[in-house]
Amino acid sequence: xxxxxxxxxxxxxxxxxxxxxxxxxxxxxxxxxxxxxxxxxxxxxxxxxxxxxxxxxxxxxxxxxxxxxxxxxxxxxxxxxxxxxxxxxxxxxxxxxxxxxxxxxxxxxxxxxxxxxxxxxxxxxxxxxxxxxxxxxxxxxxxxxxxxxxxxxxxxxxxxxxxxxxxxxxxxxxxxxxxxxxxxxxxxxxxxxxxxxxxxxxxxxxxxxxxxxxxxxxxxxxxxxxxxxxxxxxxxxxxxxxxxxxxxxxxxxxxxxxxxxxxxxxxxxxxxxxxxxxxxxxx
Amino acid sequence: xxxxxxxxxxxxxxxxxxxxxxxxxxxxxxxxxxxxxxxxxxxxxxxxxxxxxxxxxxxxxxxxxxxxxxxxxxxxxxxxxxxxxxxxxxxxxxxxxxxxxxxxxxxxxxxxxxxxxxxxxxxxxxxxxxxxxxxxxxxxxxxxxxxxxxxxxxxxxxxxxxxxxxxxxxxxxxxxxxxxxxx
Amino acid sequence: xxxxxxxxxxxxxxxxxxxxxxxxxxxxxxxxxxxxxxxxxxxxxxxxxxxxxxxxxxxxxxxxxxxxxxxxxxxxxxxxxxxxxxxxxxxxxxxxxxxxxxxxxxxxxxxxxxxxxxxxxxxxxxxxxxxxxxxxxxxxxxxxxxxxxxxxxxxxxxxxxxxxxxxxxxxxxxxxxxxxxxxxxxxxxxxxxxxxxxxxxxxxxxxxxxxxxxxxxxxxxxxxxxxxxxxxxxxxxxxxxxxxxxxxxxxxxxxxxxxxxxxxxxxxxx
Numbered sequence: 001x002x003x004x005x006x007x008x009x010x011x012x013x014x015x016x017x018x019x020x021x022x023x024x025x026x027x028x029x030x031x032x033x034x035x036x037x038x039x040x041x042x043x044x045x046x047x048x049x050x051x052x053x054x055x056x057x058x059x060x061x062x063x064x065x066x067x068x069x070x071x072x073x074x075x076x077x078x079x080x081x082x083x084x085x086x087x088x089x090x091x092x093x094x095x096x097x098x099x100x101x102x103x104x105x106x107x108x109x110x111x112x113x114x115x116x117x118x119x120x121x122x123x124x125x126x127x128x129x130x131x132x133x134x135x136x137x138x139x140x141x142x143x144x145x146x147x148x149x150x151x152x153x154x155x156x157x158x159x160x161x162x163x164x165x166x167x168x169x170x171x172x173x174x175x176x177x178x179x180x181x182x183x184x185x186x187x188x189x190x191x192x193x194x195x196x197x198x199x200x201x202x203x204x205x206x207x208x209x210x211x212x213x214x215x216x217x218x219x220x221x222x223x224x225x226x227x228x229x230x231x232x233x234x235x236x237x238x239x240x241x242x243x244x245x246x247x248x249x250x251x252x253x254x255x256x257x258x259x260x261x262x263x264x265x266x267x268x269x270x271x272x273x274x275x276x277x278x279x280x281x282x283x
Numbered sequence: 284x285x286x287x288x289x290x291x292x293x294x295x296x297x298x299x300x301x302x303x304x305x306x307x308x309x310x311x312x313x314x315x316x317x318x319x320x321x322x323x324x325x326x327x328x329x330x331x332x333x334x335x336x337x338x339x340x341x342x343x344x345x346x347x348x349x350x351x352x353x354x355x356x357x358x359x360x361x362x363x364x365x366x367x368x369x370x371x372x373x374x375x376x377x378x379x380x381x382x383x384x385x386x387x388x389x390x391x392x393x394x395x396x397x398x399x400x401x402x403x404x405x406x407x408x409x410x411x412x413x414x415x416x417x418x419x420x421x422x423x424x425x426x427x428x429x430x431x432x433x434x435x436x437x438x439x440x441x442x443x444x445x446x447x448x449x450x451x452x453x454x455x456x457x458x459x460x461x462x463x464x465x466x
Numbered sequence: 467x468x469x470x471x472x473x474x475x476x477x478x479x480x481x482x483x484x485x486x487x488x489x490x491x492x493x494x495x496x497x498x499x500x501x502x503x504x505x506x507x508x509x510x511x512x513x514x515x516x517x518x519x520x521x522x523x524x525x526x527x528x529x530x531x532x533x534x535x536x537x538x539x540x541x542x543x544x545x546x547x548x549x550x551x552x553x554x555x556x557x558x559x560x561x562x563x564x565x566x567x568x569x570x571x572x573x574x575x576x577x578x579x580x581x582x583x584x585x586x587x588x589x590x591x592x593x594x595x596x597x598x599x600x601x602x603x604x605x606x607x608x609x610x611x612x613x614x615x616x617x618x619x620x621x622x623x624x625x626x627x628x629x630x631x632x633x634x635x636x637x638x639x640x641x642x643x644x645x646x647x648x649x650x651x652x653x654x655x656x657x658x659x660x661x662x663x664x665x666x667x668x669x670x671x672x673x674x675x676x677x678x679x680x681x682x683x684x685x686x687x688x689x690x691x692x693x694x695x696x697x698x699x700x701x702x703x704x705x706x707x708x709x710x711x712x713x714x715x716x717x718x719x720x721x722x723x724x725x726x727x728x729x730x731x732x733x734x735x736x
Contacts, residue, residue, distance in 0.1 A: 004705045011726045014734060044329070048358075106398035110341060111364035113334035118306035135287045188457060203431060210432075210456070237431060 202231035202238070209241045218248040236266075240274055247278045302328060303335050310342050318342035319351060330358055333365045340372045344402065347464045349379060374398050378408040378466060383449045385411065386439055403463070407435055407451060432456045440464065470666075471707055475700035477664050478693040482522045482542070488659045490652050493520060496643055500528055500618065503641040504536070504589060509610035511618040515645030518690025521620040524645070525591045528618075538589040544597040551602060555609070556564045559588055572605060579612040588615045595619040647687035654678045657687065657696065679721045684733035699727040 189211050196204035205228035213221035222245035229238035239262050246255035255278055263271040301400060302325040309318035329335040336355035343351040352372045359369040374397060382404070384390040395412050396405035399405055410425040416437075417424045427433040432455050440448040451463040488494075503511045513521050522542065530538040539558040545551040552570040557563060559579070564570065582588075595603070609615045648656060654673070661670035685691035702723050707714050715721075728734045 007702070007726050007730055010729050011722060014725065014729060041331075105396075108367070108374055108398045108400045110337070110371045110400075111367050112341070113337050113364075115302060115303060115307050115334055117307075120301040120307075123301035123304075191457075203426070206431065207456070274693060 200231070202228045202235050205231060206235060206238055206241065209238070209245075213245060213248075215242060216248075218245045221245040222249065236268065236270070242271070243274060243278070252278055303332060303338070305341070306338050306342070307333060312329070315345035316341050319346045319348065323351060323354075326354065333359060333361055337365065338370050340368065344372070344375065347466075349376065349404075349463075349465060352376060370398070371400060372449055374400055374405050376401050379397050379404050379449075382408050382411060382437075383465065386437070388448055403451065403453065407437055410435075469707055471700045473664070473702035474661070474666055474669065475704065477660050477666075477696045478697040478700070480690055480693050482526045484523075484526050486660070486663075487523055487527050488656050488663075490648070490656055490659075491585050492646075492648070492652055493524065496645060497524055497527065499641070499643050501532075501660060502526065503618075503643075504532075504616065506641065507582070508614075508641050509613065509616060510607070511641040511643065513618060513620040514647065515620075515622075516647065517622050518688040519645040519647060520689050521645055523689075525593055525618065525620060527707050529591055532589075534616060535587060536691045537586055538591065539676050540593075542593050544592070544594040546597060546599075548599070548605070549601050552605075555615075557589070558590070559586075559615075562726040576608065576612065579609060582614045583612065586614060590615060590617050591618045592617055594622075596622050614635065624733075648682075648689065649694075650675075650678055650682045653682050653685075653687050653692060657681075657692065672716075674718060674719055677724060680724050680728075683730050684731075695727055695731060698730055702726055702730075 039097075077257035093266035191207065192204055192208050192211065195201075196208065205224050209221045209228055212224060222242060225238050225245060228235055229242060232238070239259070243255040243259045243262075246252075246258070256275055259271050259275045260276070262268075263275065302321070306318055306322055306325075309321055318338070319342040322335070322342055322353045326339065336359050339355040340352045340359070343349065343355075353376060356369050356372040356376070359365040359372075371376075378397060381390070381392050381395070385392045392412055393414065397408070399409055406427065407425060411423065415425065421438055423437040425435040426439070427435065434454045434457070436450075436452040436454070438450050439444070446466065449465045452459060453461040453463075498512065500513065515521055515526065525540060527544070529538060532538050541554065545554055549569060552572060552575055553564055556570045556575055556578070559582075592598075592606075598606070606617055606619075610617055623713070654675070657678070658670040658673060661667070661673075680690060681695055685695050703714060725734065
């Protein structure tokens with residue numbers, strides 16, 4: 001019967017319409033859900049900002065408490081610390097209110113987050129070839145963002161004498177005259193020598209020792225390291241540099257002896273590590 | 284119209300792609316300026332993520348636009364670690380402001396004890412407050428007691444019209460390695 | 467050999483044949499009430515309901531069950547001419563034929579009925595009374611006042627006629643029996659019994675609750691509409707069975723065919 005065929009066509013058309021209607025309503029519901037979610041987040045955010053703003057406003061009101069006037073200007077620093085009134089110490093001391101007490105040093109460090117890279121990668125639609133090396137992973141995929149290494153690759157390159165590509169650096173060299181970027185090692189050594197001659201600081205001597213060591217002039221480095229050490233026996237680096245120079249000059253036994261006695265005094269792990277390094281000829 | 288809806292439905296999950304992993308990667312590569320710009324760009328989508336905010340702050344901390352750390356700083360606070368990070372950021376920001384005041388306006392900030400941080404600004408602030416510097420030709424020079432090879436210079440840069448910048452130059456073994464320019 | 471679906475569909479051809487009466491609880495209940503009302507000192511009984519709820523079927527059954535034991539007459543089609551109506555009434559009561567050129571006088575009929583008081587109790591079943599004029603309805607009322615003649619009348623339930631029913635007959639003692647559309651359960655039983663009555667047991671058991679739900683959704687449980695639905699459904703089945711037999715399932719009813727039926731009958735907009 002043609003009628004039935006016609007009816008069947010109508011039925012197909014009806015089915016398609018039904019599916020489209022369902023998808024339409026489903027889509028509408030999803031959009032409505034998303035819209036409400038976004039609206040909720042915004043409202044939440046506005047509330048939070050409002051709360052934060054009132055907090056900020058409050059803190060502004062309180063800043064007058066931050067007295068910057070010095071208590072004592074002329075006295076040396078050590079005396080100043082002792083005579084500071086507790087109320088003038090802001091945010092620093094746990095022992096506020098205790099008169100005459102030495103302010104307690106508060107140290108802050110950032111707490112680096114642990115990121116579940118696998119989870120984040122799954123969320124991401126952009127696949128990149130770079131995969132961050134996982135450090136301290138208890139489970140796979142978890143990485144701890146390391147604290148800033150402070151010296152970026154470009155900066156390290158500068159120290160190592162390679163080309164330096166930072167744009168801010170190139171921008172500024174022209175304007176600031178006082179920065180001397182181009183120094184040869186001879187100039188450097190001479191400069192430091194002059195400085196040492198004027199101020200006789202152990203730091204200068206140590207710098208010289210290092211410069212000579214870098215130039216593989218181990219005799220000189222040994223000499224200057226010793227000088228630095230005589231001026232300040234607490235200068236840790238001077239000990240190491242002295243021992244290293246000795247070792248490089250072939251006097252390993254002496255180097256180890258010196259380091260061992262230093263280690264017995266101070267028990268520094270770095271000293272021990274150096275001893276092992278010299279012993280294993282990995283210097 | 285239906286097609287459009289279906290398309291939207293299919294792609295909405297991907298609108299929530301992970302900015303956090305991208306930001307982390309940039310931070311790990313030490314591309315701090317890129318990371319900071321990226322963090323700012325996708326801030327709105329991720330402002331409820333404490334990890335995102337922390338990385339945002341840490342990245343922008345290493346740039347000249349240190350004032351940007353204020354944004355994540357005010358939002359961090361849902362957990363103990365995020366509160367600690369917020370204090371860390373706000374301390375550094377406060378130290379920068381005070382140092383700038385001291386430099387530009389001669390404000391006395393001697394004997395001021397703020398919490399210390401390992402960030403360069405904090406170090407310089409503490410050395411400045413304790414007057415452990417050598418002042419010559421308007422440049423404050425500091426030596427790092429913990430890293431003997433490092434020295435720092437603090438001075439004002441007036442070379443631009445109507446704009447003053449607080450400059451911090453870092454030297455390692457007398458070689459210039461990094462500069463911060465703060466306005 | 468006729469297609470089995472052709473036979474099936476014929477079951478659902480609308481008719482008031484008493485043999486097609488399906489015993490449903492609700493129908494049985496109403497039937498009993500009607501039967502009992504005849505024993506009560508009532509003048510008129512109103513059988514009331516939407517078209518297709520089974521009023522005619524009920525009257526028919528009543529008539530056939532009681533015709534041997536009672537003085538009962540069934541006017542299955544309304545007699546719109548008053549003259550004709552009175553004639554028929556008289557002919558039924560007197561069992562005499564009246565020549566066509568003679569007119570029955572109402573007063574005469576009334577007196578005739580009054581004379582029969584105490585001797586006879588006559589019941590008239592009148593179907594589709596909504597078509598009777600008001601004057602005729604008055605005459606019917608007057609006849610019932612004789613207490614010799616009882617009337618069971620059916621009326622279609624519409625909002626207007628609701629009001630009319632109340633106004634006209636509120637002063638009389640009435641029994642009102644209301645018929646309503648079948649529930650899903652009743653509909654299920656109705657359809658199944660109809661099929662089983664004619665020997666289609668397997669197909670009757672193929673029917674599932676969801677199919678009934680679908681049918682009920684569209685026909686609202688109205689018997690007439692349901693009959694029409696099933697007739698159309700089996701008509702479609704007949705076509706497919708003859709031309710594309712692989713599309714016809716022996717295990718369950720096809721949703722597609724049900725929807726096609728609904729489309730054809732205009733329940734769904736295609």
